Amino acid sequence: MAALTLLLLTAIICSSLTENPSNVSPPNIIIMLMDDMGWGDLGVFGQPSKETPNLDAMAAEGMLFPNFYTANPLCSPSRAALLTGRLPVRNGFYTTNAHARNAYTPQEIVGGISEDEILLPQILKKRGYVSKIVGKWHLGHRPQYLPLENGFDEWFGAPNCHFGPYRSNHSRPNIPVYNNSEMVGRYYEEFVIDRETGESNFTQMLLKEGLEFIQRQTKAQRPFFLYWAADSTHAPVYASKGFLGKSQRGRYGDAVMELDDSVGHILSSLRTLGIENNTFVFFTSDNGAALTSGPHQSGSNGPFLCGKETTFEGGMREPAIAWWPGRITKGTVSFQLASVMDLFTTSLALADIGPPDNRTLDGLDLTPVLLSSSDKVLDRPIFYYRGNEMMAVRLGQYKAHYWTWSNSWNEFKTGINFCPGEEVPGVTTHDQTEHTLQPILFHLGRDPGEKYPISVLSKEYSDVLSRISAVVEQHKNTLVPGIPQLNMCDMAVMNWAPAGCEKLGKCLKVPKSESWKCSWPH
């Protein structure tokens, strides 16, 4: 009798621990990830032009996260972190070719997302989700690395950034645009971005793709995951004709206005379809504004120091808004230290799926914060990585820099400046500078711009450092770096002849393979 009871009890416990097989449909999940958009680009985050009425309204109807971070100040690793819930140093999206370098996936890259990684859409499939990525992938462009090989059911977009050669000069290929598993054209060829005027209707295509997917899945009554990754705010910045010249901020602002408008259309379609109470939407960006691109081609990081490529706040603090009418209390501000990696873990929790138990996850489940009406804040650090180095850590309001670097003197002298008009002596260093014995400490509440290091002689410094040191030691002692995927480059792996090229007559001759260790200058 006792044995039977135990058996029953075990069965009950086990079934409650495994995936919930109930018929209650899990919520749809939409993650809108912007490209190089800065914290300060939204009205609600302090952009003086106040040209984002739809995003501002989204915040008023949802929850604002002023302390939301990416996992890396550059696109590819940030996106890999989002989809794996793991730091790039764990999921392999980094390089060991040199110390503390930002690596990504240009056309020459041999690697991509490791097959050992589990991506969000792969797990969501367990609960019947249909997943689509609309926009930029950036986790590797060779066949095995593409979205449909990694859990997504559908894709419309490009594998890499929309860099050139801009003309069809055949000395190197333009980036292809895919529809699912086959290319349907290339940027600057079939998918025109006018570099003179900045005109392109590509964001409108991404909007249409997103809306169509939402409508179709709603009709089919299948839960969906839409990863909407528009890239018009990445240089070369572009916008549709209807938006060009409309902003007070020039072309970059035009692009922001079009993205804001798109967000408005997407949220409004959820309402029209009557699924707004069953759809979790999150808006954020992949890294800070690319200040080095100059004012025409870059956004604003608000009060924060430097931008993209750096581990200062301007490089890694992101605009972030969660929206779920009826579930998330409207108009709230959460001061939770949160990360793009949390979107992985949170999405699993929303789908009522247990996280994979055979790997370390860096993302937290934010549902206690999102779905509670209290000011609940989970205690956790934020690690600021640049390639293989933990540059800094934030704990509460304090941030300790263990290494500082903006970029090299050599690069700086050629005009590449990640901190234009913002030199903080001893902080925005042009040599990689180690501070591990005496980290530079800032209080981000009273000094969000990282301009006033706390005196190492103060009690505040020693009190805080002892707490942070313990966290860092624990992190470093348990960290097992993944195999670096972004070390090797090869001209032969470029997008010469993507799947589908033959149907379009767009295949280019693949040159002889010759690989080299990629050079990552910063």
Add this chain to the structure above:
Amino acid sequence: MAALTLLLLTAIICSSLTENPSNVSPPNIIIMLMDDMGWGDLGVFGQPSKETPNLDAMAAEGMLFPNFYTANPLCSPSRAALLTGRLPVRNGFYTTNAHARNAYTPQEIVGGISEDEILLPQILKKRGYVSKIVGKWHLGHRPQYLPLENGFDEWFGAPNCHFGPYRSNHSRPNIPVYNNSEMVGRYYEEFVIDRETGESNFTQMLLKEGLEFIQRQTKAQRPFFLYWAADSTHAPVYASKGFLGKSQRGRYGDAVMELDDSVGHILSSLRTLGIENNTFVFFTSDNGAALTSGPHQSGSNGPFLCGKETTFEGGMREPAIAWWPGRITKGTVSFQLASVMDLFTTSLALADIGPPDNRTLDGLDLTPVLLSSSDKVLDRPIFYYRGNEMMAVRLGQYKAHYWTWSNSWNEFKTGINFCPGEEVPGVTTHDQTEHTLQPILFHLGRDPGEKYPISVLSKEYSDVLSRISAVVEQHKNTLVPGIPQLNMCDMAVMNWAPAGCEKLGKCLKVPKSESWKCSWPH
């Protein structure tokens, strides 16, 4: 017959042009002027801590002005401009002791507001307004310069900044606090500000004074003008016990929270009294955040360059919100280039009083912007003065610097830095640098941080400059500088023995008069 018709017609026209003698009560006017609070200190303007729920709500219920300016990057001239509607170079609140210096009214100053100036409360009296200033005056502390000699009916507050000597050491007097025409004590003596803890209940006293005045005038059914000029965000920063330690930003943030709370109480009292639909409220600050005071004692200028004392955006762009339920369309953003001097002219328009016709006014009547539901924008320049020099001018989105200067090398070397962590080569100069032949041009829409000068070789530069030059020429050709009031200093004029001191036994011995030309280092 024709003559009679003409006479009648003339009479009708004239009476419509003169003050409206109707019995319709004009609206109450409340101007809340903060001290050294920066554009970026409010949640709605992008402060990461989002600790100003009452001001953010005020913006949501009213009209936000992201392009609102003070007339001078320093307190006294800014306040003189507000109350006269005129640039300091016209109303005399400047110095000619040296070129382009910020002068104000420390205790040693001999001068004050000229008797030739007409102050807002003096004119409002014509329509039966009762006026009270609560808080800091700063237009001169000698008897003839005090508020009750210049149109105000009531006053609670201090004539100068709450600098020390901090102890009652009698080598120089502490600043007196007045109740109407007599002092009732001194800062750091009867009105304690604990410099160690930052504790002071002075903001609560100012709140109480303001609320009591509003209630009393409402009961008496008299239109009122309340000028609520709290100063707790000026160094030494202070807050009441209930707010100390509550902010994420340290003591400065605590002060902001207390002011935000006070604004909430004031607006809520208008509602309770049922006069919210007949009260125009405007919130702004006297100049940019005093970045040189360091993170514990200064605020944020958001994305703007430098701070108080400079003619960069951080020194002169101010947070600004207009509120008038039922009259101002709620939740609107006006991109009008506006100025603290407009509050003078706008207040007269609201009170249906014609402006004085014997002087040049620099303030515009903003009522067409405030009370229209269209996106009306009045065309006008903004002039950035430092003392006797027009340093820069803004026209539309463009700003041209004719002179640049942060502060001198000598001062800078002693650690006084108005642009900490923000050096823009050739822009934040430490020598007074003239650019009148080739002004430095910025587009503030795409470059609000004034980091990327527009190339002088571009067509944009020459097109814009020709427009701006015409405006500048017109301004300079017609400008008649007022007699400078801030040139002379004298130890004998300090607050040794203010009116009422004898009743309190707080009179100090007045030293022998010995005057000198004040030294204004920056």
